[in-house]
Amino acid sequence: MNSSAKKELRERACVTIARWMYDVGIAFNAVNYDSFGEMIRAIGNYGREMKPPSFHEVRVRLLNKEVQIINDHLESHKEEWENYGCTLMCDGWTDRKGRTLINFLANSPKGSVFIKSVDASDESKTAALFASLIEKELMEIGPEKVVQVVTDNASNNVAARRILEANFSHLYWTPCATHCIDLMLEDIFKICVFKETFRKAVELTDFIYGSSGVLNMLQKFTNRVKLLRPGKTRFTTAFITLGRIHLQNANIRKMFTSESWTTSKWAKEVKGKKCEWTVLSPAFWNHVVYALKVSGPLVLVLRLVENEKKPATGYIYEAMDRAK
DSSP: OOHHHHHHHHHHHHHHHHHHHHHHTOOGGGGGSHHHHHHHHHHHHHOTTOOOOOHHIIIIIHHHHHHHHHHHHHHHHHHHHHHHOEEEEEEEEEOTTOOEEEEEEEEETTEEEEEEEEEOTTSOOOHHHHHHHHHHHHHHHOGGGEEEEEEOOOHHHHHHHHHHHHHOTTOEEEEOHHHHHHHHHHHHHTSHHHHHHHHHHHHHHHHHHTOHHHHHHHHHHTTTOOOOOOOSSOHHHHHHHHHHHHHTHHHHHHHHHSHHHHTSSGGGSHHHHHHHHHHTOHHHHHHHHHHHHHHHHHHHHHHHHTOTTOOOHHHHHHHHHHHO
């Protein structure tokens, strides 16, 4: 086939794939997964006459086959644990239904694997509970294969550490680096000037995103660049949001001094007047810069810690020394 014909065939295929993604509501970043490329190549290797899998095949036969593949993959990790040991990681969280779930994962030079999720909603969240759950996983993996346990810095986990170290003297307990940094940023937010600056930033973004008219007006000045809406408890997100606002400070001020704003109904509202006063206040922008200078080194460490390229621990220690 000549190149122009192949180009046309590829375009048709891409349009069809994209249309299916839009129809089903699949996230765009799905095309970045290695498995997506493998799927396309497998279809191409079969040829034009390939029949798509049926609902029953996907739901039963192929699902069971994939479970077996995952179990085989897990066995290869267990062999790695025998040779090099592993890290047991515990991550507690609350889902949308209000259930308290504790995820257990194991990490080794081969990578991280999910082991299980425990529903602890009906249990009292005590140090004894966390210690017993971790000990149960230790016994299933083999205590001699586990080098360290990683948890967050919650007081119950710290107390569970003491119980575990008394029973397993060879174990190391390591606090989660991401949680440590988030707690540092939380402490910084207790300083009055940062707390007040963040409150005003939340008030500003809530006002902008609370009205489609104000949001559309702002996007005309920012070339449709979006501001990140901060959560009230995610301190890292808060500082990143302040950075976004700082980058757009000139455009935000232009909007609040434009004729479109001054003649709008929102300029006469109490919330609108408060946000206008905040944006036009030099002190607010000075405090934003101050917060960014203080938080910048810690946010850089956080990005290094969460890097999927698995940086060596030495780099993290060096980054923390520089942050200090």
